[in-house]
Amino acid sequence: MSRFNDFRLGFKDGAPIGFGYLTVSFAFGILASQKGLSIFQAVLMSATNLTSAGQFAALDIIHSNLSYYELALTQFILNLRYFLMSCALSQKLDPETNLKHRLTASFGITDEIFAINASKPGKVSAYYTYGAMSIAIPGWTLGTFLGAFSDNLMSESLKSALGVAIFGMFIAILIPPAKQDKSILAVVLSAAFLAWLFKEAPLLSQISSGFGIIIITIVVSAAAAYLSTKTNSRERREHATG
Amino acid sequence: MRPGNIYIYIAVMATVTYLIRALPLTLIRKEIKSPYIRSFLHFVPYATLSAMTFPAILYSARVPSAGIGALLTALVLAYKGKSLLTVAIGACIAVYIIEAVAV
Numbered sequence: 588m589s590r591f592n593d594f595r596l597g598f599k600d601g602a603p604i605g606f607g608y609l610t611v612s613f614a615f616g617i618l619a620s621q622k623g624l625s626i627f628q629a630v631l632m633s634a635t636n637l638t639s640a641g642q643f644a645a646l647d648i649i650h651s652n653l654s655y656y657e658l659a660l661t662q663f664i665l666n667l668r669y670f671l672m673s674c675a676l677s678q679k680l681d682p683e684t685n686l687k688h689r690l691t692a693s694f695g696i697t698d699e700i701f702a703i704n705a706s707k708p709g710k711v712s713a714y715y716t717y718g719a720m721s722i723a724i725p726g727w728t729l730g731t732f733l734g735a736f737s738d739n740l741m742s743e744s745l746k747s748a749l750g751v752a753i754f755g756m757f758i759a760i761l762i763p764p765a766k767q768d769k770s771i772l773a774v775v776l777s778a779a780f781l782a783w784l785f786k787e788a789p790l791l792s793q794i795s796s797g798f799g800i801i802i803i804t805i806v807v808s809a810a811a812a813y814l815s816t817k818t819n820s821r822e823r824r825e826h827a828t829g
Numbered sequence: 830m831r832p833g834n835i836y837i838y839i840a841v842m843a844t845v846t847y848l849i850r851a852l853p854l855t856l857i858r859k860e861i862k863s864p865y866i867r868s869f870l871h872f873v874p875y876a877t878l879s880a881m882t883f884p885a886i887l888y889s890a891r892v893p894s895a896g897i898g899a900l901l902t903a904l905v906l907a908y909k910g911k912s913l914l915t916v917a918i919g920a921c922i923a924v925y926i927i928e929a930v931a932v
Contacts, residue, residue: 666845670849751920759911762907774872783884811869
């Protein structure tokens with residue numbers, strides 16, 4: 588497929604992401620303005636970071652005037668999942684992709700852009716990611732601007748409704764593959780159960796949600812990989828002998 | 830807050846976040862052969878997205894019933910194979926309606 592087609596497809600798949608970002612970053616913009624950031628600072632943070640959990644956490648750290656080191660550590664923990672996604676994407680990206688394109692596409696690794704990349708069959712071109720980035724990044728920064736700009740103009744009920752948009756999108760990404768593949772369904776259910784445990788159980792609920800997500804991702808994916816590779820190799824052996 | 834610091838804060842977080850994203854994608858150039866690691870990476874997005882969504886969606890609205898309504902609406906629409914945008918908007922509408930009644 589041509590670069591233009593890849594770009595266009597990425598743009599199309601990225602459109603709902605851009606919309607979802609608009610709503611989430613709107614909430615971020617409102618909060619940023621309440622925590623004392625100027626509109627320009629809030630928009631600059633969104634344009635250079637492109638990460639929801641990290642930015643929300645940073646507002647508190649900046650507001651409390653904590654050290655740069657603490658900010659760096661929090662971002663590292665909250666965004667470590669991008670490291671795992673980047674590893675996975677290294678196997679998904681067209682192997683011919685050169686360093687310049689790898690460095691550019693890296694900036695677009697978010698939960699959602701990664702998810703649409705992962706859902707594509709076969710290898711993907713960096714241009715697909717560029718297409719998604721070209722609508723997701725404006726959505727994220729524009730939403731931040733509108734939120735910081737309008738702060739209290741929007742009604743509570745509208746803000747509350749827009750707040751679930753991003754979760755709706757995640758569910759739309761998760762359900763179709765879970766319907767077709769039992770091992771993915773098992774992964775989704777176990778991760779959800781553990782996340783609930785991390786939220787409610789004593790001691791576990793002390794762990795920050797970003798770090799909890801990393802622990803859950805590693806434990807569940809490792810278990811699923813162990814079980815599925817074991818089953819596959821047994822099937823192969825039975826095939827060979829039978 | 831000390832003036833000026835905010836830009837260093839933003840630069841620090843942007844640098845850390847970018848390095849996390851860029852290092853694996855630029856350094857891992859070969860295909861990973863191990864079936865175990867390949868399988869592990871295959872499951873990563875599903876585990877992460879699921880852990881981020883549940884139970885967080887239940888607490889995201891102002892009343893629990895609206896969160897439950899959003900979850901059920903999204904599940905049904907997604908199960909029917911609707912697009913990302915339709916599912917997202919459906920969940921928003923569910924919250925808006927339930928909160929209009931309950932709050």
